[in-house]
Every structure is written in C-alpha cells, then in structure tokens.
Amino acid sequence: MxxxxxxxxxxxxxxxxxxxxxxxxxxxxxxxxxxxxxEATRQYEYAIASGGVGYRLVATDAKGLKTRYITDGFERIYRVERQDDDGQYSGTTYNGTFRALQERRYDQIGQCIQVDVIDWLGTTDTRREERIKKYPTYDDWGQVCKTTDSSGVATLSLTDPIHLTQTRGIDGEGKTRTKFNLLGVPTQIALLQKDDRVYSKVDYDYDGLGRLI
Structure with a gap:
C-alpha cells in the first residue's frame, strides 16, 4: 500500500x-x-458535523453498540455520546438512544480546561443526568500535572523530563514516585507518605541489553 x-x-x-x-x-x-x-469487527463512519464545522465519528463495536465523537472546528473532541441500553436489536443493528457521556471545554491556546463526565441514573423510562466536573492543570511542558474534580479531590500526575521521574497519587495523601533511565524503563519505584518521605522503595537493575537482572 x-x-x-x-x-x-x-x-x-x-x-x-x-x-x-x-x-x-x-x-x-x-x-x-x-x-x-x-473474530470481532469494529467499524468507523465519518461525517461533517451540522453547520459544517468539525466532524462526527461514529464507532460501532462488535456487538453493534455505537459511540459518537463530535469535534469542533479545530478537530478537538468536545462531546462523546453512546447508545443507552433502552434499545432493541434488529439483526446486528441496535437502536438505543444516544446519551452524552462526556463534554469538554478548551481555552484560547487549545488546552482542555474542563471535562464533564456524565452518567445516567434511574430506570429505562426515567433517566436522570449526573455530572462530575474535572479541571486539568498543566505544567511548563504543556502536560496535565493535576486534575481536580468537583468534590475538591486533586489527582496528581507529575512528570519531570529533566530528572526522569513520574509521581502519581492524590494530593495530600500517599503517592508513588517512579524513576526511569534513558531507555524509559523504571529504575526505582518508591511509595511516599503524604509528607513526601519515602515509606518503601524497590530498585531495578538492568544488563547492557536492557534485561532486568
């Protein structure tokens, strides 16, 4: 090809x-x-979104369930919808109602600043929308380093490309810090207490071929 x-x-x-x-x-x-x-097959259909701005991608999984991704004029996904379990199958075609699962907002430089995660509670006849809002924070390299949800819980994902470390956990709680070598494989995984003191750690050594020894 x-x-x-x-x-x-x-x-x-x-x-x-x-x-x-x-x-x-x-x-x-x-x-x-x-x-x-x-054997399982996934199919993808593309179409211009209403108004001629952005496009709509419909992904159909092996069971016939469809997920719809809608983008804006910059081809950034701003809404995700999926069929509910209120439908019926006609052969391999499913006609469940599309309901929103996620909505996203972006700032002027294209970074996602808010993600609404949507759930639908209740019976098939009466659905009630519930939302959890998440607010990403970015580091100096443009990567997400913290995500705060609407309950105030902040999840950390700190990556330091200079010192080759990655720290994950809940802000104010214990965390996991991983150190990498130049090949991108971990050389140390440490569990940190909430004051960042090391609680325990495991070191890894490799031979010249990158095999764990």
Missing part, C-alpha cells in the same frame, strides 16, 4: 488482524482474530 498504512498483521501464533481504510486514509474497519471463533 503506497500510503504506508498497515493493512494486515499476523502474530507468532498465526492470528491475523485486518484493517481497511477510506479514500482519505481514515480507518474504516478493523477485524481482529480473523477466521477464528473470536
């Missing part, structure tokens, strides 16, 4: 995965474990 896109993959056990693309190189169908009893 002249585009360099992967059309087929086969692993050491002979299991084959097949990928099909549309005329502009977008993934249209992916079939895994082709020819086996575990």
């Amino acid at each position: 002249l585009t360099g896109l992967i059309r087929a993959q086969k692993d050491d056990h002979g299991v084959e995965n097949i990928f099909n693309y549309d005329k502009v190189g977008r993934l249209a169908k992916a079939t895994v474990s082709r020819g086996t009893s575990f």
